[in-house]
Amino acid sequence: xxxxxxxxxxxxxxxxxxxxxxxxxxxxxxxxxxxxxxxxxxxxxxxxxxxxxxxxxxxxxxxxxxxxxxxxxxxxxxxxxxxxxxxxxxxxxxxxxxxxxxxxxxxxxxxxxxxxxxxxxxxxxxxxxx
Amino acid sequence: xxxxxxxxxxxxxxxxxxxxxxxxxxxxxxxxxxxxxxxxxxxxxxxxxxxxxxxxxxxxxxxxxxxxxxxxxxxxxxxxxxxxxxxxxxxxxxxxxxxxxxxxxxxxxxxxxxxxxxxxxxxxxxxxxxxxxxxxxxxxxx
Numbered sequence: 509x510x511x512x513x514x515x516x517x518x519x520x521x522x523x524x525x526x527x528x529x530x531x532x533x534x535x536x537x538x539x540x541x542x543x544x545x546x547x548x549x550x551x552x553x554x555x556x557x558x559x560x561x562x563x564x565x566x567x568x569x570x571x572x573x574x575x576x577x578x579x580x581x582x583x584x585x586x587x588x589x590x591x592x593x594x595x596x597x598x599x600x601x602x603x604x605x606x607x608x609x610x611x612x613x614x615x616x617x618x619x620x621x622x623x624x625x626x627x628x629x630x631x632x633x634x635x636x637x638x
Numbered sequence: 639x640x641x642x643x644x645x646x647x648x649x650x651x652x653x654x655x656x657x658x659x660x661x662x663x664x665x666x667x668x669x670x671x672x673x674x675x676x677x678x679x680x681x682x683x684x685x686x687x688x689x690x691x692x693x694x695x696x697x698x699x700x701x702x703x704x705x706x707x708x709x710x711x712x713x714x715x716x717x718x719x720x721x722x723x724x725x726x727x728x729x730x731x732x733x734x735x736x737x738x739x740x741x742x743x744x745x746x747x748x749x750x751x752x753x754x755x756x757x758x759x760x761x762x763x764x765x766x767x768x769x770x771x772x773x774x775x776x777x778x779x780x
Binding site: 514592624 | 648650652664665668671672675676678679681776777778779780
């Protein structure tokens, strides 16, 4: 089965990102395809490499980055939602005249069209959020 | 939308569920952004408004006091984007002391028929909405 995954909440405040991660990991382990993970609303905050959770807690962003590396996952952060919330890659930082970027490994910034496209191409689009 | 969509196979039924009040959180605004972008993909699009989401369609919204942009006029543009099916759940209206008269007048031009302006809002019961949802391919909930 081809899955698309949508993450609509940020890390730690809400379980959505953890649940989406567990779902994605297990779907891949069972041999399913995950064509894209799309981060929207506060979900874009999963894509900053500047999070520093306590050492005895799970590292949500690292988990995602690791999973992306292992499975060549396409993880997309919505550009409009990201700009509102201060998630930038190098290009965007330059374009917006900001002095730093913070996108984590494995994430890329793109438009909402990627979400719609995931809905069209996936057999199931699974949303995690409120 | 055209008849080709049943035959085409590549056109899916997209349903955007709007369940939250227009202000207080960003969900409603960012949901509308998805709908507007999604309109460019020529899919079969429906919107549902239920729970506090029915407040998104109320007329005469005035946001001056809270320093937020009133984005409700954007709903009037949906018809021009071929987004013409806005299901509003009756029970959600009633539970909040609202009636259809409290909602904006949203219309679309019927290009497939007589080019007349027709209402986009369709009042449905909870059970009717259930049936509409069961018929969808992709449901995004906000």
